[in-house]
Amino acid sequence: xxxxxxxxxxxxxxxxxxxxxxxxxxxxxxxxxxxxxxxxxxxxxxxxxxxxxxxxxxxxxxxxxxxxxxxxxxxxxxxxxxxxxxxxxxxxxxxxxxxxxxxxxxxxxxxxxxxxxxxxxxxxxxxxxxxxxxxxxxxxxxxxxxxxxxxxxxxxxxxxxxxxxxxxxxxxxxxxxxxxxxxxxxxxxxxxxxxxxxxxxxxxxxxxxxxxxxxxxxxxx
Amino acid sequence: xxxxxxxxxxxxxxxxxxxxxxxxxxxxxxxxxxxxxxxxxxxxxxxxxxxxxxxxxxxxxxxxxxxxxxxxxxxxxxxxxxxxxxxxxxxxxxxxxxxxxxxxxxxxxxxxxxxxxxxxxxxxxxxxxxxxxxxxxxxxxxxxxxxxxxxxxxxxxxxxxxxxxxxxxxxxxxxxxxxxxxxxxxxxxxxxxxxxxxxxxxxxxxxxxxxxxxxxxxxxxxxxxxxxxxxxxxxxxxxxxx
Numbered sequence: 001x002x003x004x005x006x007x008x009x010x011x012x013x014x015x016x017x018x019x020x021x022x023x024x025x026x027x028x029x030x031x032x033x034x035x036x037x038x039x040x041x042x043x044x045x046x047x048x049x050x051x052x053x054x055x056x057x058x059x060x061x062x063x064x065x066x067x068x069x070x071x072x073x074x075x076x077x078x079x080x081x082x083x084x085x086x087x088x089x090x091x092x093x094x095x096x097x098x099x100x101x102x103x104x105x106x107x108x109x110x111x112x113x114x115x116x117x118x119x120x121x122x123x124x125x126x127x128x129x130x131x132x133x134x135x136x137x138x139x140x141x142x143x144x145x146x147x148x149x150x151x152x153x154x155x156x157x158x159x160x161x162x163x164x165x166x167x168x169x170x171x172x173x174x175x176x177x178x179x180x181x182x183x184x185x186x187x188x189x190x191x192x193x194x195x196x197x198x199x200x201x202x203x204x205x206x207x208x209x210x211x212x213x214x215x216x217x218x219x220x221x
Numbered sequence: 222x223x224x225x226x227x228x229x230x231x232x233x234x235x236x237x238x239x240x241x242x243x244x245x246x247x248x249x250x251x252x253x254x255x256x257x258x259x260x261x262x263x264x265x266x267x268x269x270x271x272x273x274x275x276x277x278x279x280x281x282x283x284x285x286x287x288x289x290x291x292x293x294x295x296x297x298x299x300x301x302x303x304x305x306x307x308x309x310x311x312x313x314x315x316x317x318x319x320x321x322x323x324x325x326x327x328x329x330x331x332x333x334x335x336x337x338x339x340x341x342x343x344x345x346x347x348x349x350x351x352x353x354x355x356x357x358x359x360x361x362x363x364x365x366x367x368x369x370x371x372x373x374x375x376x377x378x379x380x381x382x383x384x385x386x387x388x389x390x391x392x393x394x395x396x397x398x399x400x401x402x403x404x405x406x407x408x409x410x411x412x413x414x415x416x417x418x419x420x421x422x423x424x425x426x427x428x429x430x431x432x433x434x435x436x437x438x439x440x441x442x443x444x445x446x447x448x449x450x451x452x453x454x455x456x457x458x459x460x461x462x463x
Contacts, residue, residue, distance in 0.1 A: 117310035120306070121310035123296075125324035125373070127296065127328065135327060
């Protein structure tokens with residue numbers, strides 16, 4: 001069977017796979033964003049203990065392969081706790097923790113890129129640390145972080161494919177299941193690759209537009 | 222009555238003693254200029270007064286509140302101490318108006334409308350009313366520093382600290398900033414100014430303080446410090462800069 005007719009035949013399954021991929025990506029990135037912000041803030045804290053906590057988390061995430069993290073969370077932890085684990089839930093937890101670690105580093109870098117004088121100016125007006133961070137530092141940091149943030153979104157989207165090994169029927173797993181039926185490895189993987197590619201290209205285009213819009217005050221006066 | 226009272230202030234950075242024993246009292250409406258070579262500790266002294274640097278020992282009272290033991294009150298105390306920085310440090314993601322009105326609104330001291338009205342008044346005072354809705358990057362250095370002064374004044378401070386406010390400016394912009402500061406002094410603001418502008422110190426200061434190696438080496442009215450310096454180190458310094 002040629003590629004167009006394969007697409008037609010398997011479209012509902014491919015689309016369901018893609019939908020799950022996107023869904024897992026979005027949920028994981030939201031959770032990772034919260035983790036990244038919290039641990040990023042810890043890592044710029046004045047207190048050594050808090051910085052230590054962030055450092056340990058980031059080191060664990062960066063020092064172990066994502067695949068091992070997924071196995072550990074899907075097989076390892078449920079065995080100790082004696083619970084039944086759900087592949088999608090385990091997958092989301094894995095990706096959230098993983099991307100959260102990288103985002104924490106991105107947040108730390110973004111915050112540290114803002115000159116110390118900004119925090120000092122805010123504090124000298126009497127603003128508490130949290131308010132200064134939220135209203136003065138973070139809005140500027142997020143702007144400089146935007147390319148790295150978008151890069152992490154794309155990486156996380158591609159990392160969902162690794163969840164196929166714990167049985168999540170996202171796009172890659174869907175491809176594997178289809179090939180198990182029809183043995184048309186070349187055609188099916190080409191279709192799957194193209195679907196990832198298109199989604200990521202759309203994301204990149206949107207992000208370019210956001211980046212362009214984000215330079216200060218260019219549109220006014 | 223002293224507005225600012227500094228007693229036995231010491232500040233170390235690790236093994237480095239930057240301030241060795243500073244005693245200084247600043248009266249209400251007094252304008253103090255602190256002069257000295259780079260690395261003499263003059264900026265550190267200024268930054269200790271609003272606890273941007275923590276004093277190693279000694280006390281600093283502003284309006285009777287001890288800044289060095291402020292604990293939870295430091296944000297409250299800082300509202301009354303305005304600070305102007307060498308690098309302006311305006312918030313680049315806010316318009317000029319927002320830069321000035323932001324803190325009073327965020328701290329719930331004023332409504333947005335009140336704060337903006339006050340901000341416009343302050344902008345008129347520093348002669349930048351027409352720049353209310355532009356972003357800092359569209360302003361010259363001199364204009365940015367005038368906005369920074371307005372931003373500090375928006376908190377209605379009792380004391381204004383200036384940390385080399387004209388050192389980062391192109392020469393042709395120094396005058397506009399100094400004239401705003403002169404007007405402020407004339408209006409009765411209590412000011413502590415770290416500066417290299419000896420002309421300004423001579424003309425505006427009630428008292429000039431010369432700091433060297435972490436000590437106040439000489440202090441007095443500008444006519445005396447500049448006209449008849451007693452200490453050899455003051456004489457050497459003035460010979461270099463004048």
